Amino acid sequence: MTAPSPADPAPASGSDTSPEGAVEVAGGVSTQAASVLTGLGAAARSRIAKVVFWGNLLCQMGIIVTGGVVRLTGSGLGCSTWPNCEPGTFTPELTMAAGIHPFIEFGNRALTGVLSVFSFALLLVAFLWLRHKGSGFLALAAVPLIGTGVQAIVGAVVVWMDLHPGMVSPHFLISPILVALSAVLVVRLYGGDGERHSLVPAALRWMVAAMAALGFLVLVLGTLVTGSGPHAGDPDSPRLPLDPRTISWLHADAVMLFCGLLVGLLIALHLIRTARPARHAAWGLVIVTLLQAGIGYLQYFTGLPEILVGAHMLGAALFAAAIAWCGAALYSWRPAAPDESAVIALDADGTPITAQDGPR
Numbered sequence: 001m002t003a004p005s006p007a008d009p010a011p012a013s014g015s016d017t018s019p020e021g022a023v024e025v026a027g028g029v030s031t032q033a034a035s036v037l038t039g040l041g042a043a044a045r046s047r048i049a050k051v052v053f054w055g056n057l058l059c060q061m062g063i064i065v066t067g068g069v070v071r072l073t074g075s076g077l078g079c080s081t082w083p084n085c086e087p088g089t090f091t092p093e094l095t096m097a098a099g100i101h102p103f104i105e106f107g108n109r110a111l112t113g114v115l116s117v118f119s120f121a122l123l124l125v126a127f128l129w130l131r132h133k134g135s136g137f138l139a140l141a142a143v144p145l146i147g148t149g150v151q152a153i154v155g156a157v158v159v160w161m162d163l164h165p166g167m168v169s170p171h172f173l174i175s176p177i178l179v180a181l182s183a184v185l186v187v188r189l190y191g192g193d194g195e196r197h198s199l200v201p202a203a204l205r206w207m208v209a210a211m212a213a214l215g216f217l218v219l220v221l222g223t224l225v226t227g228s229g230p231h232a233g234d235p236d237s238p239r240l241p242l243d244p245r246t247i248s249w250l251h252a253d254a255v256m257l258f259c260g261l262l263v264g265l266l267i268a269l270h271l272i273r274t275a276r277p278a279r280h281a282a283w284g285l286v287i288v289t290l291l292q293a294g295i296g297y298l299q300y301f302t303g304l305p306e307i308l309v310g311a312h313m314l315g316a317a318l319f320a321a322a323i324a325w326c327g328a329a330l331y332s333w334r335p336a337a338p339d340e341s342a343v344i345a346l347d348a349d350g351t352p353i354t355a356q357d358g359p360r
């Protein structure tokens with residue numbers, strides 16, 4: 001991600017590192033663990049914050065992949081109940097009839113547990129050490145935990161509805177949103193503590209917003225392809241009444257439109273010589289999109305082998321993270337000197353260009 005320098009999660013303004021202060025800082029979370037956390041030095045805080053933020057992002061992406069493994073191995077109903085795997089037992093039991101399926105489904109549920117720990121730790125770290133980044137940052141830091149809770153409930157509904165694609169699709173689509181917001185949190189961790197200011201003209205920000213909306217449409221159409229194809233849920237679960245071929249081409253057409261906008265964005269970013277992190281993020285999105293589109297066509301023309309479909313799901317997770325990275329890289333939270341704050345680039349003569357000037 002865009003990481004000019006590691007974050008130094010400085011103590012929250014007004015925070016107190018004394019044991020009494022720890023109770024005050026943690027508010028309702030007045031546990032011994034909270035007082036230990038508030039007593040740590042800056043370097044240890046920085047390391048822990050990085051592990052927690054990256055861990056949350058990787059788990060949010062991982063859950064998309066393990067969810068895919070559940071689906072591709074037909075293990076969606078491997079556990080017949082929720083939260084227990086079978087009535088009266090939390091963990092799966094090996095039987096000849098059920099085979100490996102309950103274990104795959106249980107592994108997916110276990111990763112949800114790890115993800116819950118990371119998302120809770122993220123909120124705690126943000127609350128204890130990063131409050132100086134502002135209330136917007138704190139609100140954002142609450143999203144992974146809330147979203148994981150929502151996903152657990154939606155996942156239960158999916159099981160109760162026998163993996164109906166009308167429910168599997170929203171269950172899938174919540175995850176890339178959580179991935180995207182988790183990626184923004186990582187960028188924010190490294191990206192300074194000041195007021196947010198834009199590094200590009202408004203037109204480019206709108207363009208990236210349109211790309212994010214179109215990217216989400218690509219994901220929605222992808223789930224419709226899956227919901228009408230051979231890999232939806234398990235062999236007995238219902239299918240969407242859509243022609244898989246037609247919906248596949250609509251899905252691919254939306255990707256082409258997205259690629260067109262991405263080329264336009266790249267040209268604009270280079271023309272106005274915007275800050276390097278924004279250009280790097282845009283190139284990162286190019287690489288992810290091209291690889292993902294390549295896998296998409298390959299799986300389509302080779303009869304949807306499970307391994308490629310799984311790789312396509314990993315690609316979808318990376319795609320969501322890359323769009324978010326691209327959007328967040330258009331801003332900076334580092335305080336700029338007053339006379340430099342409006343400068344977004346230099347023209348060929350080295351003359352500063354400001355956002356008000358627009359692209360030249």
Ligand code: HEM
Nearest residue numbers: 219222223225226229231252255292293296297300316319
């Ligand atoms: C940026 C590019 C792309 C993204 C982000 C993307 C995303 C997705 C997503 C999210 C799914 C649904 C996964 C699920 O519900 O489990 C999907 C399925 C699918 N995509 Fe794409 N896709 C892209 C490009 C393409 C392209 C160019 C094609 C070519 C036709 C394609 C073909 C398919 C097919 C055939 C499926 C159904 C796979 C199955 O049966 O499970 N994709 N895609």
